[in-house]
Amino acid sequence: MKNIKNIEDIKKLKIFIAGPMRGYPNYNFDTFDAYENFLKDRGIECVNPGRISRKFKEDEVNNDINVYNEMIRLQQEAEKTCNAILLLDGWQWSKGVKLEVKTAAENDFQFLLEEDITKFQIMETQNG
Numbered sequence: 001m002k003n004i005k006n007i008e009d010i011k012k013l014k015i016f017i018a019g020p021m022r023g024y025p026n027y028n029f030d031t032f033d034a035y036e037n038f039l040k041d042r043g044i045e046c047v048n049p050g051r052i053s054r055k056f057k058e059d060e061v062n063n064d065i066n067v068y069n070e071m072i073r074l075q076q077e078a079e080k081t082c083n084a085i086l087l088l089d090g091w092q093w094s095k096g097v098k099l100e101v102k103t104a105a106e107n108d109f110q111f112l113l114e115e116d117i118t119k120f121q122i123m124e125t126q127n128g
Contacts, residue, residue, distance in 0.1 A: 004110070007042055007120050013110055015039060015046040016079045018100045019088025027053060031088060035117065039086075047082055049075040072096070079103055084110035086117065 004010060017035050021027040032050035039046040052074050060067040085104040091097040104111065
């Protein structure tokens with residue numbers, strides 16, 4: 001985390017939330033939504049790719065490569081509007097997130113880990 005000391009520094013970013021979906025209950029949407037709400041409640045702009053994924057029918061995504069590719073294309077377009085990426089726990093085992101990390105690195109994004117946001121939550125609680 002370069003030059004990120006507090007939540008005010010994060011407010012300068014537009015964050016793409018990246019994490020594993022497949023193999024998680026409800027595709028991990030609850031976690032994505034929780035982080036989206038946490039960030040937006042603090043005035044931080046963010047993109048939740050789960051919102052894009054929900055626009056597609058699960059059986060079509062799983063059985064039609066063209067539908068899957070369209071979903072990924074839309075997520076990549078959304079990611080490119082950001083300047084930071086938040087990596088949720090388990091990201092390193094997701095093929096999709098590895099692609100998102102590559103895009104983020106190529107575009108000099110700020111990288112944040114889920115534990116960084118947790119640290120800021122604790123700091124907020126302590127500072128009241």
